[in-house]
Amino acid sequence: MDYCPHTSDDIARMQAVLGIKSLDDLFADIPRKFRLDGLPGVPAPLSEQETLSFMQALAAKNTLPRVTLTGAGAYAHYIPAVVGHLVGRAEFYTAYTPYQAEISQGLLQAIYEYQTMIAHLTGTEIANASLYDGASAAAEAAMLCAKMSDRPRLVVARSVHPHYRQVLQTYAWANGCSVTEVPYRASGRVDLPALAALLDQDVAAVIVQSPNFFGCLEEIRPLADETHRCGALLVAAFTDGTGLGILKPAGACGADFVVGEGQSFGNPMNYGGPYLGIFAAREKYLRRIPGRLAGATVDKNGRRGFVLTLQTREQHIRREKATSNICSNEALCALAACVYLAALGKNLARLARLNVDKAQYLKNRLADLAGWSEVFSAPGYNEFTLRCPDARAANERLAAEGIVGGYDLRADYPELDGALVLCATELLSREDMDRVAQILKS
Amino acid sequence: MDYCPHTSDDIARMQAVLGIKSLDDLFADIPRKFRLDGLPGVPAPLSEQETLSFMQALAAKNTLPRVTLTGAGAYAHYIPAVVGHLVGRAEFYTAYTPYQAEISQGLLQAIYEYQTMIAHLTGTEIANASLYDGASAAAEAAMLCAKMSDRPRLVVARSVHPHYRQVLQTYAWANGCSVTEVPYRASGRVDLPALAALLDQDVAAVIVQSPNFFGCLEEIRPLADETHRCGALLVAAFTDGTGLGILKPAGACGADFVVGEGQSFGNPMNYGGPYLGIFAAREKYLRRIPGRLAGATVDKNGRRGFVLTLQTREQHIRREKATSNICSNEALCALAACVYLAALGKNLARLARLNVDKAQYLKNRLADLAGWSEVFSAPGYNEFTLRCPDARAANERLAAEGIVGGYDLRADYPELDGALVLCATELLSREDMDRVAQILKS
């Protein structure tokens, strides 16, 4: 199946207009020796019916777990049916970046609404229209701090999501910045004295996460104070965004940038993407931040309308001097987040409470098992870290029952070998959790 | 979950406007002794998430067959992805009958397009906007013949779908008409001499189907001639509409009414509904037919537009003198059919050819099995009737492999005990069919 509507007659008539004899003439600029004849290695076309069967067969090779106990940067939440119906409106999803505002008011207004919700949720004044994902958003924030301050060092908490730290490392290296890790304490939180010891005039930013990768809530205010003392900026990430329904956001505790993964807001897990990088900041950085921004303005009759604004920050205008290279972002995921948040409204707090209840239940059930115990003492949201007799065996036992177990910390934190980070959301029923305990007990 | 947006404050303010103290006051007209307090027997509300899990669990109690070999009035066809996307546009599916034309041009035009396609496919001049299903469409056509002619008898071929005959019987009885069955011959076709013998001046209509329930093509022209000889009218049904991609339609062979089930055109099997009754007729019956009709007209500036027309046939104007009682029809299914037919275009012929190829293959494979043989000699489209050693056992063996077998004729045609009507569509692969043969062989 191809999707080219031309009939052979169309092609003949168009060739006549162009004065060419064959379609090959159109490719005359490609030096002959480099011209291909066919595409070896690429299979023959499939009809639509065949495509569907083929892809269904592929999807069926996956095992869809009934229960997922891993969070660790991607969260299994219920997505209200409205989200898909609205995001699936063709006018939204078959559009591109709203460069021409008058014909794109729908998306521009929705993004403006999204920005507003995110700024509020994160406790900041401004938010952009999304970056690629939480990890790259954290990296972009850190690079921005480095650029603004012209300082070469970044300090990141070891309790930050390993992927975030790895992406940060990559971006930092490419920009000639160094990254130092600050350890965590027995509570699971950043070691504040250790941080203080690491900070100096060369540090551009401190990057922390709360709840952190272990599920523990950080005390942002003292971290911010300490960070600011040396003139550095605090980039605070979060894990599962639904927690913001009840948790005090980092923006309200002195963070300069709040970043995180927005997948929890109405986007399926999709084996890792597309997700959306939430990027929020203090107002004073408005003209420095990366990414698109929708802004309100008026037309000549004074009617409110929305445009992409402050585009002079962006690559298509400022090129190498742009605040980032980002062009396509995750607009549709941001739209899903916007619809999700508008659908939940204040029920986001109820949802978050339910997540806490479930996590507490699961934690208590598992911590009761012989050889299982909590690793950290700091309170958390819907994730927690448990040490157990044999983490790998536990996960294998769960997998055998079609359950995705906890996140095994061994590879990323050798010092925490034997520990699992587990996550409970509203999708887990008490029955599910009892069953998990049962499986792990026997 | 309920979907009432009022807050308690809203309700209080509205009650104040009405001057009532309690919502109960609104139900004062219901005699007190009949007032309910609660709804015993009806369960408590479910949240959306719970509703989904509950319904998923119910759906999971069904066994989705990999292969379906039954046609018999509902056909497993591939539905191009576009159909669902377009029919799923909220403007279409959340509307109702386009009583107010100016705000409903989309549906009206689509129905007009549907009518045009159906009239062409059936070889008639006109078609309505759909009736409930093929069976009731056949019954409506027969009742219309009876009413127009004031004749009390209907003659139906025994080779017509049993459900169609049963529905016809019900409608006829209710209207004081009698129904006589005309037998089929060894070819599988209507016994023409027997029909001739049954016809007289009391017969309003003869109802046949081609391909008929056994999968055999009827010779419509002689049936029409015979029918018309006594002044009766011929109502010709079809089975799987995709056959019309290659088959000469009854409307081109003298039938007065062509009716049938339109499900094949882009509507899922859905365990039986919603489907759509196709109803097409000779032009002269335009003002007598049941159902909605979209018609072209102009606005005061001469722009083409569409309206529901000839509404004086309908119940909301003519009440007991209406041509039918139908009000809601199957508009969305008709829209799906319209989009499906427009998507296929001339490929409907290719699809029909493929169905014939598959049916021939399956028939040959099965007829090769020991004890299996063709019952009828007349050619067919994608269904055929085979006699086999033990029809029930054959179906059970297939069911054990997750395959829906053929339609067992025993109940509806005791004289054909041991015979199955089988159907092959483009969804069956050669592998599937070989497997079926393998299962039935062993």
Place this chain on the structure above:
Amino acid sequence: MQLIFEISKPGRAAADVPAGDVPAVSLEDVIGASFMREELDLPEVSETDLVRHYTSLSRRNFGVDLGFYPLGSCTMKYNPKINENVAALPGFTGLHPAAPEAFARGNLELLFDMQRLLCAIFGMADFTLQPAAGAHGELTGVMMIRKYFEKKGEKRRRILIPDAAHGTNPASGALCGFETVTLGSNAEGGVDLRRLDALMTEDVAALMLTNPNTLGLFERNIEEVARVVHDRGGLLYGDGANANAFLGKTRPGDLGFDVIQLNLHKTFSTPHGGGGPGSGPVGVGEKLTDFLPVPRIVPCEAGLRWSSDFPDTIGRVRAFYGNFSVIVKAYSYLRSLGAAGLIRAAEMAVLNANYIKEKLKPSFDLPYDRICMHECVFSGSRQVALSGVHTTDIAKRLIDFGYHPPTIYFPLIVAEAIMIEPTETESKETLDAFCDAMAAIAREAEENPQRVKDAPLSTPVGRLDEVLAARKPDVCWSKPKA
């Protein structure tokens, strides 16, 4: 806009067909040339153009998802999206209706439980889910009445139908071979007991009553009405299309109805699909259960199965079992609302209708000024008298304000009727804005009647010539001669 035929071009197609994996046969050999059609004149368009065409058409159509749709008697409530998702589960969509019961355990359970719940909500002994829409349910119900008397050996040729009844009621009666007799309403819009007394003869099989009726009014004398009908040996038929008004407040079975049809698409919130599909279950009291259409679901060892073994059945009214996937949506809706949600739906639907009635009273004539149920009926007579602006004009003008017009010129017993059914899913803000628009149009009718008569002004086509459409019917496009 162009028709799909007008953008067709030979050689294009949006949907392809797989290549064969079995030998291609010669159709001439296998079927015979005389059975083959000569031409296949369907539109030929690319997928791009197909999608644009029907997407653009959709944008010329108004649905509940775009705005307020107070089409009286049609219960255009907002339809929760979850029910669409549920009905689209492959487990529900993919099964052939003739598949053995062992494949359909979930479906059978769903249908059976739906019947049970409808019995509980409406106080009936049993339900059939076979009819495809409300009118189909009426026909089914009237057929059962016919059968009942046939069985009893009574010849009753007539059915009484109030003048306020929906057109489907007399049409269904007639389609079932009855003579329909119109029963005039009394001054307060209800059954005129004296006339009922006079007309309810031995020849009358049933009274077909819509309650609340098409004026949106509950029959206060229902007990007396039922008594009269039953005393004379008749049956009481209930058109339950307006059941949204009394869910959990009263039960037709308790009120004396022997048979009712429901409109699931209305009361149980399945999208109306631009005119269908619907679903019209019929509930019956004990007297009539033997006559229910077949097949029916019966318990068996393996759980549930289909049975047609009911000798007194009226037979079948449709192939297979009804509009299954509509029933799935309705069932999902019913389960998510639960008892409390159904009751609240009725309360809010009635509250909303009364609120509109109260707010529009100053602007329009209200022929029956009493508490209404789920809808209210105004008359545009004042406007006709004052400025020659008719109800149609008001309706068309509403379009310019962003609303779907109410039902108009129905019920027939109200001159220039404007029948408004807000439903329970609308907010106070929406109702207020709508009432403001109606009041504004009433003012405009006085101040600038021509503007109202010229409406709609905001639509892709202006007011369409329906007379021309009926006089020179064009219901099927034909290719212009080359």
Place this chain on the structure above:
Amino acid sequence: MQLIFEISKPGRAAADVPAGDVPAVSLEDVIGASFMREELDLPEVSETDLVRHYTSLSRRNFGVDLGFYPLGSCTMKYNPKINENVAALPGFTGLHPAAPEAFARGNLELLFDMQRLLCAIFGMADFTLQPAAGAHGELTGVMMIRKYFEKKGEKRRRILIPDAAHGTNPASGALCGFETVTLGSNAEGGVDLRRLDALMTEDVAALMLTNPNTLGLFERNIEEVARVVHDRGGLLYGDGANANAFLGKTRPGDLGFDVIQLNLHKTFSTPHGGGGPGSGPVGVGEKLTDFLPVPRIVPCEAGLRWSSDFPDTIGRVRAFYGNFSVIVKAYSYLRSLGAAGLIRAAEMAVLNANYIKEKLKPSFDLPYDRICMHECVFSGSRQVALSGVHTTDIAKRLIDFGYHPPTIYFPLIVAEAIMIEPTETESKETLDAFCDAMAAIAREAEENPQRVKDAPLSTPVGRLDEVLAARKPDVCWSKPKA
């Protein structure tokens, strides 16, 4: 239109939350009051109003499904619906990215086969699918170049970028710590070999070349360009965003490119989602495979697994593995088109662009009058000179004709640029009608320039004040003071 916040009302919610089936804990006890937020100020709306709000917003937005969207450089082809359905299969959507590989056999196979096919189509040794969009791919590619030289111990601080390059190219170079040097184009819109010779010093790590470039022109001297770059020890980076032009016609790997990024969302037809998500795989020649980001898929006994065990990797550029579901759509597209379909797509895309170029030549200045590839770039200079009508005005006026405007003022090297990319999914009729509209606007610019300057006239808002938006930024709504 109102904002969702402006229709919010305390106490409403569209989505509910299940009741707990486990004990409710006290948040104060479990988390502590100091960690709790004070207010949660999200919109409170019913599902009805939510649906109407975003449905109405959608109707104020233009997408490919509504009409022609010739936005140059963005490849707004029609996106087949089947790919949406495929990506929505629960087997693809429901899996956690950290699930054990045993759960993800199908996903791993899909990703691995996608890499293999991209290698075949583009002639590269390996691909990573991790980058989330084209610019992200650029960054990844440039990082690998950096690592390559780091590994070699060469300090090369610069990257050469033609002046016709997309803004993301210099921005990506800069974000990777390189100094970017602009390479002016020659008179025919290609690489100026003399300037290249002069600028391609020992200090230059790479030339970043878009081919075909943003003028829609294929680099005729590609062989020479590659030779110069390689001879001086540099690497040739290819921005493959325009790959739609040459699918199956030539392979970047054969042309000498050491690393390229693709824009799957363009070339492989995944809907652009109003600005994203995209997917920007990066392909490399043998020289660079060691530097690919981790994790990578490697064969193992059980089939395939993820591995991060690549010591020379640049690391990670994103959490997890990339925009998986975008890749599913692209893969489904690729498989359905197959070799023949991809080639035809390229041919038709180029044919369409040349056709438009030819037909619009009389109306607009064509700065580079040669055969173009998938897009053509006009200049609005003639209109500016004649009547003061600018390219923006022409673009806005096109909206009134029902089209999405082309890309404008890009590439920067063409004054008043109008960059038109029709793509292969458009019919001749669509192209003809578009050209007619463009010609009509050109005439209107002469005859009635003010009308063009006042455009758009048909949109819900008129031309918006972008200067005001930038001067007094309002990017976040705040509740008006009571």
